Amino acid sequence: MRIAVHGASGFTGSLVVTELVRRGFTPVLVGRDETRLRAVAARAAILDPQIRVARLDDIDALAAAFADTDAVINTAGPFTRWGEPVVRAAIAAGRHYLDTTGEPAYLQHILTTYDEPAKAAGIAVVPAVTDDGVPGDLIAALTAARLEAPPAQIVIADLRRPGAASRGTARSMAAIMVDEQIEYRDRAWVSVHESDTTVHEPGEATPVAVSPLALPGVYTIPRHLDVPVVRGVMRTEVGVLFAALNAEVAETLPEAPDAAERAASRWCMLAEATDVNGARVRGWAGGVDAYASTAVIAVEAARRLVAEGAPAGTLAPAQAFDAASFLTYLAGTGMTWQVEEVATV
Ligand SMILES: NC(=O)c1ccc[n+]([C@@H]2O[C@H](COP(=O)([O-])OP(=O)(O)OC[C@H]3O[C@@H](n4cnc5c(N)ncnc54)[C@H](OP(=O)(O)O)[C@@H]3O)[C@@H](O)[C@H]2O)c1
Structure with a gap:
């Protein structure tokens, strides 16, 4: 299973990368700064890291970075500032989207705005896959x-x-x-x-x-x-x-x-x-x-979307998972x- 981690260079993103490795999945590290992404891959002892540099103002590049993955976990916050382009890119790439937001206005905006686009793309969008x-x-x-x-x-x-x-x-x-x-x-x-x-x-x-x-x-x-x-x-x-x-x-x-x-x-x-x-x-x-719990939760959520499927659209956790x-x-x-x-x- 190949899971893109957008924001992999950050604290939460690096924990998600480590958890993906622990579970035997392949992390694809996505972000704006190759040096910082490589440093995280090295700390996680990944021998042949999958690194993709793509900026938030280039949706096509982000979508291309996600294209050969099974799902995207976005950990780059504040999400109110940086989150939405990643949702759009995941939908454009036709890949499930999950994130670690705790920002209520962003969460509600994504749940209400992207339901139809996610359904049309046949993917699940599940924000706030965190410890809360x-x-x-x-x-x-x-x-x-x-x-x-x-x-x-x-x-x-x-x-x-x-x-x-x-x-x-x-x-x-x-x-x-x-x-x-x-x-x-x-x-x-x-x-x-x-x-x-x-x-x-x-x-x-x-x-x-x-x-x-x-x-x-x-x-x-x-x-x-x-x-x-x-x-x-x-x-x-x-x-x-x-x-x-x-x-x-x-x-x-x-x-x-x-x-x-x-x-x-x-x-x-x-x-x-x-x-x-x-x-x-x-x-x-x-x-x-x-934070360790959030990494465990985000990775298991991504695994379930990919391996077990979920309805297409924006979903609350209880709509996506048993x-x-x-x-x-x-x-x-x-x-x-x-x-x-x-x-x-
Ligand atoms: N329970 C919860 O609600 C919960 C739990 C865990 C995490 N979170 C949330 O997860 C988010 C991340 O937290 P963190 O501690 O991991 O933060 P962090 O260490 O500051 O990491 C932020 C990440 O966002 C990226 N980023 C920032 N600005 C960017 C931009 N303009 N373009 C592209 N990438 C950009 C950073 O990339 P660079 O390395 O290139 O700067 C970095 O990878 C926060 O919003 C936090 O609230 C919530």
């Missing part, structure tokens, strides 16, 4: 499926702890934190009207303070679940740190968190589904080192997930 995008969407699907009555609301919470963020993440968060927060209410995407609240973190006695954030699930979950309300929240302690970022501050951060910081970091995506009678089910998925099967694969790599009934409120 995929587990958040899949665990929400499984959690809602356990309700006995129709769902009234889904809350998804990103409970990652502070620390271990890359410069690329900081750049992207600085770009999105200035946007107003969005939630799905009465079956429409509207400005958030909820304020800070708390959720119960698995295994913790004290409730966690959380603040509204338009996580990918706010846009992806309504695509496969008939639910009137989807809200996204993030641990307030982390949200405050992201809110303090701006483009200037982001540039002062190291390119990548060091290995010890990554190994000590934890992520957890929680979904709480409440039905029309007030019954509640919750589920969560989590692990260590969100939720339990995907999460069970992740459990085999050291991540955990669980769904449980909580209480009737």
Whole structure:
């Protein structure tokens, strides 16, 4: 299997390249800077690296770089700035497209704008194949499926702890934190009207303070679940740190968190589904080192699109993949997930 990694020279891209090699797949490293791409290939001990130099302002060159691959994983962010030409090139080349965005406006733009073009090209476009995008969407699907009555609301919470963020993440968060927060209410995407609240973190006695954030699930979950309300929240302690970022501050951060910081970091995506009678089910998925997890998730997502197929068009993770099967694969790599009934409120 040959998988193009656009943005392979970056931190996340290099982890995706390493994960592709670990899985026995052939990475095709695509980007604007040959020297940086070759350095990543050398660090991954690839003997005969497939390197393709193509710039974002040359869609034909990008499409040519993707032409002899099976799928494209795009890791070059901020996606609001650099993402769209890569989607267009993947569609022009007729190759499945996946990316590691966490930027809500970009995600929604791609999901709504490129559905028909992706269908016409016969490919799947699955944005946000990350540690929050995929587990958040899949665990929400499984959690809602356990309700006995129709769902009234889904809350998804990103409970990652502070620390271990890359410069690329900081750049992207600085770009999105200035946007107003969005939630799905009465079956429409509207400005958030909820304020800070708390959720119960698995295994913790004290409730966690959380603040509204338009996580990918706010846009992806309504695509496969008939639910009137989807809200996204993030641990307030982390949200405050992201809110303090701006483009200037982001540039002062190291390119990548060091290995010890990554190994000590934890992520957890929680979904709480409440039905029309007030019954509640919750589920969560989590692990260590969100960036390593993202690489594992992105590569497995690409493998499934290529080997197992998916409907053509823009897809939420739960539309592209069997939720339990995907999460069970992740459990085999050291991540955990669980769904449980909580209480009737
Ligand atoms: N959970 C999540 O939401 C999650 C998890 C992981 C990553 N991400 C996202 O993934 C993205 C990458 O993060 P990172 O830490 O890997 O960032 P990074 O190390 O800064 O890498 C950025 C990549 O984008 C490329 N790039 C930047 N500007 C470009 C341009 N004008 N033309 C072509 N390529 C360009 C860079 O190429 P050069 O080397 O040539 O500069 C590099 O390969 C971020 O948006 C981050 O938020 C999200």
